[in-house]
Amino acid sequence: MSRSRWLPHPMLTLMLTVIWLLLVNTPSVAHLLLGAFLGWGIALLCRGFMVDLPRLKRPLLLLRYVLMVLWDILRANISVAKLVLGRIEKLQPAFVEVPIDIENEFILSVLACILSLTPGTVSSGLSADHKTLLLHVLDVDDAEALIDQVKSRYEAPLMEIFQCSNT
Known part of the structure; x- marks a missing residue:
């Protein structure tokens, strides 16, 4: 399976992971893994609702x-x-x-x-x-x-x- 199928929106996954870490306010490997899993899962579940962003030319x-x-x-x-x-x-x-x-x-x-x-x-x-x-x-x-x-x-x-x- 292609990367885009398993990781449809890498920046969204990263952003959600960071937001999770900021919300829990407890730095630990467990929270990092949980945040990454939640970010990946939410991005995967929402991929059908995402619009394609056009490429910025200017x-x-x-x-x-x-x-x-x-x-x-x-x-x-x-x-x-x-x-x-x-x-x-x-x-x-x-x-x-x-x-x-x-x-x-x-x-x-x-x-x-x-x-x-x-x-x-x-x-x-x-x-x-x-x-x-x-x-x-x-x-x-x-x-x-x-x-x-x-x-x-x-x-x-x-x-x-x-x-x-x-x-």
């Missing part, structure tokens, strides 16, 4: 992307605070359907999480074919401009970072 671009997302979150916090503290009649909440080109489930999850982390937007749903992401936005002036912003500012860089095909 790590420096990822760093720049993370900084941009953090900056956007900060700016959005200020904007949402102004909106919430202002006149509520001025708000224009809406659901916006954003067409998605990302095919990898992990990267699609990352995109949905980033959009939900940004105050004022929440990823509300995904179509059955994974081609349309439903966003709830607190204040929308122009839905098309929002779609263009999501695709150019968030989706396109993720596809470049992981060099996904755009089909």
Whole structure:
């Protein structure tokens, strides 16, 4: 049998072993062996639920992307605070359907999480074919401009970072 069948996720096994050792807080060979066994067993039992992580192709671009997302979150916090503290009649909440080109489930999850982390937007749903992401936005002036912003500012860089095909 192949290594991947008996040790499907070595890093997960190692991480779970370390977490076990930190939880028991008693260094001993018995706890190390028990932690390794538990880590291996949990990884083996969960292998069918794990998504394949795409290969990172542009790590420096990822760093720049993370900084941009953090900056956007900060700016959005200020904007949402102004909106919430202002006149509520001025708000224009809406659901916006954003067409998605990302095919990898992990990267699609990352995109949905980033959009939900940004105050004022929440990823509300995904179509059955994974081609349309439903966003709830607190204040929308122009839905098309929002779609263009999501695709150019968030989706396109993720596809470049992981060099996904755009089909």
